[in-house]
Each structure stands twice: as C-alpha cells, then as structure tokens.
Amino acid sequence: MNKNISIVGVPMDLGADRRGVDMGPSAIRYAGVVARLEMMGMHIEDKGDIHVNRPHRYTETENHKYLDEVVEANTKLANVVSDIMQEGRFPLVLGGDHSIALGTIGGVAKNVNDLGVIWFDAHGDLNTGETSPSGNIHGMPLAASLGYGHERLVGIAGFSPKIKPENVVIIGARSLDEGERELIKRLGIKVFTMHEIDKLGMARVMDEAISHVSKHTKGVHLSLDLDGLDPHDAPGVGTPVIGGISYREGHLAMEMLAEANILCSAEFVEVNPILDQQNMTARVAVALMSSAFGDKLL
Template sequence: MNKNISIVGVPMDLGADRRGVDMGPSAIRYAGIVARLEQMGLNIEDKGDISVNRPHRYMETENHKYLDEVVEANAQLATVVSQIMQEGRFPLILGGDHSIALGTIAGVAQKVRDLGVIWFDAHGDLNTGETSPSGNIHGMPLAASLGYGHERLVQIGGYAPKIKPENVVIIGARSLDEGERELIKRIGMKVFTMHEVDKLGMARVMDEAIDHVSKQTQGVHLSLDLDGLDPHDAPGVGTPVIGGISYREGHLAMEMLADADILCSAEFVEVNPILDQRNHTAQVAVALMSSVFGDKLL
C-alpha cells in the first residue's frame, strides 16, 4: 500500500438533517489520527479542510437540500483529491456527512479509469431526488456516482458516470428505501446486508467482496460510514441503525483489506461529536484507519 498519505477534512453537514457532523474532521484529528499513522511509519501530509459555505437556511432545489453548497464543496474536493492522486499519494478523506463521497470518487476516478468501490454503510445512499423521502443529499452520493440523479450531482468533476455497478459492493446494509431496493435489483449491484454478514461471517463476506471488486478494476476506493457499525460501538453518528457491524468485525474487514493491498483511496464519514460519548466514535474511526493501513498486534 502507498505509504504517502494526504489527509483532507471536509467539514460538511449540509447533506444531513442533524447538525454537528461538520465537526467530524476535527474530532478525528483530536483522536490522534496523524500521530497514530506516523507511528506506523507512514508519511503523513495534512492538507487541512475544504472550505464549505454554510447558509443560515437552505434553498431546496427539486428535493435536494443545500444543492448549491454541496456541489461547490464537492467540486473543490474533487480537484484536491485528483491533485493528490497526480502526486502519487493516497488520499484519506475525513467527513463530514456522506455527501462528500461525491467529490472523493470524482477526484479518484479521474486518475483510476476502472475504479472499484467498497461501501460500508447501514444505508444504500442510492436515492435520487425522485426517490428520497427527505431531500438529504447524503443519501444520494452512490447513486450520483453511478450516473443516477440530479445532473449537477452526477456531473461533479465534469464527467459521468464515475463508477460501474458491477465494480461496487455495499457491506452492512440494513436500512434501504423502496427506490434504493428497486435500483439495486435493476442494475444488479452486489450487496451484503447484515443478514449475509450474520449468516456467512465477516471473513467470507470480505473474501467475496474483495474478489468481486478486484476483477475488472485498477484500484479500489473505501467509503466507510461509521453508522455501518452498530450504535453500541459507534454512538456518535446522525442516523444510527441497531444491529450493525461489530467493532471486531469492522477491524477484521479493515485488516483483510490491508492484506489484499487493493486500496488507492479511502474516506471515513459521519462522525458526529455532538451525538458522541467522549469522542468515542472518532477514536473508533482512528482505530479502523490504522487497521486498514496495516497496523497489526504482532
């Protein structure tokens, strides 16, 4: 794995209903991510945060809250991520709500033509303006990256689609809207719900997921929403869903990704310190990051 890591924070909470996740990058830094990775011998560059415009109230455009601001921030992020990739470094993006995946994937896919994606999440994030029950854009980034949804979201970075459905795996899903279920079936996307995780075990799920995203790709992006974990282990998230991935299962998944050595980029999102307990969820995020970069007990 690339040992030259560039960290970028995206203090974005406009894609979600609940405020506070914009403080996620600060919470993760406070939990010691830079020191932890440097202790592992990695070359860390912290590029600071993307600037996010925060209006006092949202203007809703066709069931897309804060559309202008979300597009602007993600366009910035796509440019920064693309430059990091151009320099031969590994972009590690700290969220912020999951709408920031729009910019991360746009930037990575500019440099990795056939990009695979492993999407750890309780949700599918496959809504569009037509299917979203809330208008929150953090429920739309995977759909938009696949080419479905509002043209301004789909075209972030100036091209679409960024990824192909056959190169994507969702892991840990347990809350899907009707429109998302229909899209998954229509495009044939690979999804390991918590039913499969419970039935097969995380080791087999990861073996199959890694095999699936490695077949026709030149690199794999990891998008990890902390609400993919059970709220008992990650309480500081805006949309918790009980019955999720355990702390130990999460570590196993990250360790197996490290062993597979397929990742070219990663983002960790939806840490909300306002809803957290003594920054516990940010500490979990840091621990998972260390595992995905190869930290081992022995």
C-alpha cells in the same frame, strides 16, 4: 501499500441537514489520526479542510437540500483529491456527512480507470431526488456516482458515470428505501446485508467482496460510514441503525483489505461528536483506519 498519505477534512453537514457532523474532521484529528499513522511509518501531509459555504437561510432545489453548497464543496474536494492522486499520494478524506463521497470518488475516478468501490454503510445511499423521502443529499452519493440523479450531482468533476455497478460492493446494509432496493435489483449491485454477515461471517463476506470488487478494476476506493457499525460501538452518528457490524468485525474487514493491498483511496464519514460519548466514534474511526493501513498486533 502507498505510505505517502494526504489527509483532507470536509466539515460538511448540509448533506445530512443535521448539525454536528461538520465537526467530524476535527474530532478525528483530536482522536490522534496523524500520530497513529505516523507511528506505523506513514508519511502524513494534512492539507487542512475544504471550505464549506453555509447559507444564511435554508435552501432546497427539486428535493435536494442545499444543492448549490453541496455541489460547490464537492467540486473543490474533487480537485484536491485529483491533485493528491497525481502527486502519487494516497487521499484519506475525513467527513463530514456522506455527501462528500461525490467529490472524493470524482477526484479518484479522474485518475483511476475502472475504479472499484467498497461501501460500508447501514444505508445504500442510492436515492435520487425522485426517490428520497428527505431530500438529504447524503443519501444520494452512490447513485450519483453511478450516473443516476440530479445532473449537477452527477456532473461533479466533469464526467459521468464515475463508477460501474459491477465494480461496487455494499457491506453492512440494513436500512434501504424502496427506490434504493429497486435500483440495486435493476443494476445488479452486489450487497452484503447484515443477514449475509450473520450467516456467512465477516471473513467470508470480505473474501467474496474483495474478489468481486477487484476483478475488473485498477484500484479500489473505501467509503466507510461509521453508522455501518452497531451504535453500541459507534454511537456518534446522525442516522444510527441497531444490529450493525461489531467493532471486531470492522477491524477484521479492514485487516483483510490491508492484506489484499487493493486500496488507492479512502474516506471515513458521518462522525458526529455532538451525539458521541467522549469522542468514542472518532477513536473507533482512527482505529479502523490503522487496520486498513496494515497495523497489526504482531
């Protein structure tokens, strides 16, 4: 595994249209992410935060809230992530709401042909402006990365599509909108809902997911939304859904990814300290990161 890691924070809450998640990068840093990874022998460069412009008034374009600001921040992020990749380092992006995946995937896919994506999330994030019930862009990044949605979201980083549906696996889904279900079926996207995790167990789910996502790819991006975990273990998220992945299941999944040694980039998103309990969710995020980078008890 690449031990040269560059951390980038994105204090973005406009994609979720709910204050607090913009403090996620600070909460994760406060939870000791740099010290934890350095103790594991990683060489950490913290590049600070991407600047996110905050409008003086609410804006919405064609059922896309804060479209201009989300596109601007993700364009900056894509450039920074691409530069990190070209330096031979591993980009670790801290959110911020999940709309930042637009920039992360854009920057990584510029440098990795046939990029695979493992998407841990209670939601599909496969809406477009036509299907979204809220207009919140944090519910659209996976669709846009696949080439579906508003042309300005799809066109971030200057090319589209950034990933192929056969190279994507969603894990932990338990809340999907009708338009998302239709797109999943039409594109044949591999989804492990909580039903499959309960029935098969996380070990088998990860075996199958890793095999699927690494079959025809040259690197895999991990996009982990903390609301993929059960709210009991990760209460500080903006859109909690009960019945999620347990703390131990999350660690097992990350440990198996580390053993597979397929990751080339990662992002951890949707930590909202305003809704949290004593920074618990940020500490969970840091613990999961350490497992993803190969931390072991013995």
